[in-house]
Amino acid sequence: MKKKLVMLSMLIVGALAVAACGGGSNNGDAPADPPAPPVTTNEGTQDVEPPPADGGGRTHLNIVTGSLPVSMDPIMRNDNASSQVNKNLYSTLVLMDYDTFEVLPSLATSWDMPDAQTINMTIRQGVVFHNGDPLTAHDVQFTLERAAVSAEVEIIIGMMDRVVVHNDYEFTIYLQFPFAPIMRHLAHPTLGIVPMNHVNTVGEEHFENNPVGSGPFEFVSIMLGDRVELRRFEGYWGTLPTLETVTIRQIAEPSVRLMEVQAGTADFATGIAPVDVPTANADANVNLMRRTALGNSYIGMNVTRPYLYSPLVRQAINYALDTQAIVNAVWGDVGSVQRGPFNDIVWSFYQGLELYPVNLDRARELLAEAGYPNGFDTNIWWNIGNGQREQVAEMVQFALSQIGINVEIHAMEWPVILERSANAEHDLFIMGWSTVTGDPDYGLFPLFHSSNFGAAGNRTFWATPELDALLEAGRFAVDDQERLDIYREAQIMIRDQAPWVFLHQSETLEAVSHDLRGYQINPAGHFNLATIWFAD
Amino acid sequence: MHKFILKRFLMLIPVLLGLVFILFTILHFAPGDPAMVIGGEAATEERLQEIREEFGLLDPFIVQFGNYMWGIIRLDFGVSWITNNSVGEEIFARFPNTIQLAAMGVTLGLLLGIPLGILSATKQYSALDTGATVFGLLGVSIPNFWLGLMMIMFFSVTLGWLPPTGFGEPIQWIMPTVAIGTGSMAIIMRMTRSSMLECIRQDYIRTARAKGQKERIVIFRHALKNALIPVTTVAGLNFGFLLGGAVLTETIFAIPGIGSLAVSAIQARDRPVILGGVLLFAVTFSVVNLLVDILYAFIDPRIRSQYR
Numbered sequence: 062m063k064k065k066l067v068m069l070s071m072l073i074v075g076a077l078a079v080a081a082c083g084g085g086s087n088n089g090d091a092p093a094d095p096p097a098p099p100v101t102t103n104e105g106t107q108d109v110e111p112p113p114a115d116g117g118g119r120t121h122l123n124i125v126t127g128s129l130p131v132s133m134d135p136i137m138r139n140d141n142a143s144s145q146v147n148k149n150l151y152s153t154l155v156l157m158d159y160d161t162f163e164v165l166p167s168l169a170t171s172w173d174m175p176d177a178q179t180i181n182m183t184i185r186q187g188v189v190f191h192n193g194d195p196l197t198a199h200d201v202q203f204t205l206e207r208a209a210v211s212a213e214v215e216i217i218i219g220m221m222d223r224v225v226v227h228n229d230y231e232f233t234i235y236l237q238f239p240f241a242p243i244m245r246h247l248a249h250p251t252l253g254i255v256p257m258n259h260v261n262t263v264g265e266e267h268f269e270n271n272p273v274g275s276g277p278f279e280f281v282s283i284m285l286g287d288r289v290e291l292r293r294f295e296g297y298w299g300t301l302p303t304l305e306t307v308t309i310r311q312i313a314e315p316s317v318r319l320m321e322v323q324a325g326t327a328d329f330a331t332g333i334a335p336v337d338v339p340t341a342n343a344d345a346n347v348n349l350m351r352r353t354a355l356g357n358s359y360i361g362m363n364v365t366r367p368y369l370y371s372p373l374v375r376q377a378i379n380y381a382l383d384t385q386a387i388v389n390a391v392w393g394d395v396g397s398v399q400r401g402p403f404n405d406i407v408w409s410f411y412q413g414l415e416l417y418p419v420n421l422d423r424a425r426e427l428l429a430e431a432g433y434p435n436g437f438d439t440n441i442w443w444n445i446g447n448g449q450r451e452q453v454a455e456m457v458q459f460a461l462s463q464i465g466i467n468v469e470i471h472a473m474e475w476p477v478i479l480e481r482s483a484n485a486e487h488d489l490f491i492m493g494w495s496t497v498t499g500d501p502d503y504g505l506f507p508l509f510h511s512s513n514f515g516a517a518g519n520r521t522f523w524a525t526p527e528l529d530a531l532l533e534a535g536r537f538a539v540d541d542q543e544r545l546d547i548y549r550e551a552q553i554m555i556r557d558q559a560p561w562v563f564l565h566q567s568e569t570l571e572a573v574s575h576d577l578r579g580y581q582i583n584p585a586g587h588f589n590l591a592t593i594w595f596a597d
Numbered sequence: 598m599h600k601f602i603l604k605r606f607l608m609l610i611p612v613l614l615g616l617v618f619i620l621f622t623i624l625h626f627a628p629g630d631p632a633m634v635i636g637g638e639a640a641t642e643e644r645l646q647e648i649r650e651e652f653g654l655l656d657p658f659i660v661q662f663g664n665y666m667w668g669i670i671r672l673d674f675g676v677s678w679i680t681n682n683s684v685g686e687e688i689f690a691r692f693p694n695t696i697q698l699a700a701m702g703v704t705l706g707l708l709l710g711i712p713l714g715i716l717s718a719t720k721q722y723s724a725l726d727t728g729a730t731v732f733g734l735l736g737v738s739i740p741n742f743w744l745g746l747m748m749i750m751f752f753s754v755t756l757g758w759l760p761p762t763g764f765g766e767p768i769q770w771i772m773p774t775v776a777i778g779t780g781s782m783a784i785i786m787r788m789t790r791s792s793m794l795e796c797i798r799q800d801y802i803r804t805a806r807a808k809g810q811k812e813r814i815v816i817f818r819h820a821l822k823n824a825l826i827p828v829t830t831v832a833g834l835n836f837g838f839l840l841g842g843a844v845l846t847e848t849i850f851a852i853p854g855i856g857s858l859a860v861s862a863i864q865a866r867d868r869p870v871i872l873g874g875v876l877l878f879a880v881t882f883s884v885v886n887l888l889v890d891i892l893y894a895f896i897d898p899r900i901r902s903q904y905r
Binding site: 125128131132137212215269284285286287310311312313314316317320321323324325326446474475476477479480481483515516517 | 648746760857861
């Protein structure tokens with residue numbers, strides 16, 4: 062036991078194969094020459110090791126995860142735990158390659174966008190739901206129109222106007238306004254297609270806890286707070302999974318989840334704590350998987366405060382903070398310094414964006430130029446219970462004291478921060494955002510457009526007509542090169558005007574048993590179980 | 598006796614009413630807009646307004662409280678703000694696990710704590726007494742979540758004897774029971790020891806010994822019976838603490854109990870679930886205390902004669 066307690070000073074070897082970006086071109090939204098993403102394999106259908114002809118070893122998969130789905134009706138809840146399960150119960154119209162952020166066919170076999178407001182689409186024939194109903198364009202229409210008015214998934218599909226069905230397999234999606242990233246949004250698990258007749262017959266309330274989709278696994282049972290059981294859907298339209306049954310159990314404590322895999326009582330644990338990385342690496346039974354995720358942490362500044370209004374002051378704060386040192390101290394080698402307003406794996410990330418170097422003299426100069434030669438008093442807010450943000454706040458306090466800015470640290474409950482920062486009662490604050498669609502619009506529009514001041518997401522209250530125009534143009538443009546140019550300019554503008562200090566981009570850590578094969582981490586956090594198999 | 602029990606039951610009503618009122622008031626006036634908790638980080642103002650209407654958050658405090666109380670009277674605990682599930686269903690599905698865990702913990706504490714306490718009292722200052730005292734000190738000081746983690750590491754990961762988590766099979770009961778029961782075992786042991794030591798020095802014990810009574814009968818019939826009253830009190834109180842303390846044990850061993858439910862509800866500001874959970878804790882705690890009072894009567898005829 063004592064040996065177990067000894068901290069193993071293992072260096073972490075991030076030995077993840079960099080696979081070539083696959084993805085056959087299709088007639089849709091093919092991005093032209095995106096910047097090369099720095100990590101691993103893709104999440105789409107390519108590049109996982111296929112199972113041997115005899116199916117390999119075990120056919121039951123035991124997963125342990127931090128929380129169970131809140132709802133298994135995909136549009137009822139847009140949280141990670143729900144999406145993880147729903148991704149495997151339902152099929153979406155398209156999938157996304159998480160290396161290139163190219164959109165791949167799934168239920169939809171082909172599509173074209175005559176403009177950024179219209180999508181003509183054809184879906185495959187012969188797809189059936191778990192209850193035997195055939196999946197047609199009417200189900201798609203029902204699903205999308207129902208989702209478009211659901212407050213929970215408004216951010217994903219609220220821009221849709223209507224679906225016009227031409228025949229059982231062809232339809233046109235019309236949007237309320239031009240929205241170029243729509244295809245990436247259609248790959249989101251909250252837009253899994255639901256069976257129209259079934260939902261109408263049993264009612265939404267029943268459906269939520271007895272879901273029926275057309276995905277690779279069908280629902281068996283749920284025990285609240287304990288477990289969800291799934292089994293392979295023999296009528297699945299795609300490649301039939303090797304796994305026959307799946308149990309997903311809820312274990313809130315991350316260290317215990319890892320111990321489950323170590324003990325061999327679970328095959329797959331999500332959300333491994335950074336402190337447990339050495340333990341996981343030292344155990345031959347465990348294969349620790351890592352991949353840069355789409356979530357980030359940033360320090361925002363409320364520009365309605367007079368002393369934070371000038372970009373010079375905000376730049377000074379950026380010059381004074383050594384984000385690399387903060388990230389090293391707080392997160393160790395898990396994740397990395399964020400280099401822009403969204404993570405560097407997001408499509409269109411501008412690799413040329415320069416980090417502010419640490420330069421206290423320059424910071425003092427800028428403060429003096431802005432009229433604050435002796436600094437000023439301010440405060441930084443973080444939410445109680447988030448130890449990492451607490452450490453960041455303390456380091457910010459120390460660093461800014463060096464240029465005369467006196468920072469008070471205020472810890473608050475999450476709902477209090479949400480409410481008071483929506484009312485612009487704050488100064489500096491530490492928050493996070495996840496660009497789950499991998500599209501820059503999702504990462505920028507809610508957080509930097511003037512229409513989203515306050516509760517809707519822009520809690521710095523910083524916006525400019527120029528940036529507003531760019532973010533709108535990014536929605537209108539269907540041409541990828543044009544969008545790349547637009548978002549490059551937007552990223553530079555945000556970096557220069559400095560409403561944020563870019564802080565940390567997160568990394569997903571998952572532990573799987575040594576004999577588990579065919580799995581890839583999804584940077585958005587929605588795991589795909591269909592390709593998993595076990596070696597003998 | 599019956600009258601006493603009835604009276605005590607009736608006294609529960611104002612206690613619980615007061616409790617609900619205080620809790621509801623605190624949660625109502627706690628800073629932070631519940632609509633934002635429900636709506637999430639990027640909810641539009643229209644959406645927030647919809648939520649406020651949907652959950653009746655715009656009603657005046659007294660109306661909201663009245664609605665809640667009216668529900669409670671009909672045993673309707675409302676609907677979770679987060680999951681939309683019936684709070685009553687969620688709570689009662691999990692409650693048996695928590696009760697079972699606490700009961701097994703106290704039982705373990707009694708089964709081991711009383712004999713150990715008697716032994717160390719009768720053999721005061723022996724090696725056994727010192728050992729038991731050290732053990733008692735450790736038992737009280739070791740946090741149960743740490744003990745739980747260590748046991749999982751040792752018995753599940755290293756030795757592979759026991760499943761790390763869960764609560765379905767009897768084999769899964771072992772580690773959580775030890776984790777939660779060690780503290781009460783230590784407290785009960787200490788209490789038995791000191792209470793026994795006090796009794797042993799009484800005149801009637803000397804009398805019993807002087808008349809040639811067997812030592813076993815002196816200890817068990819004369820001393821222990823009198824020493825048990827404070828032990829019963831402590832065990833009853835401990836049961837209450839274990840209900841609350843089960844939170845950590847439930848979290849470590851992934852037991853779907855009411856403690857873990859209450860904690861996640863508190864983090865999410867899920868008021869109906871918090872209220873329902875705490876109310877159930879309070880009822881259980883009160884009922885257990887009542888049972889302890891009744892138990893006194895069976896142990897001690899002098900107390901029985903006072904219950905009218």
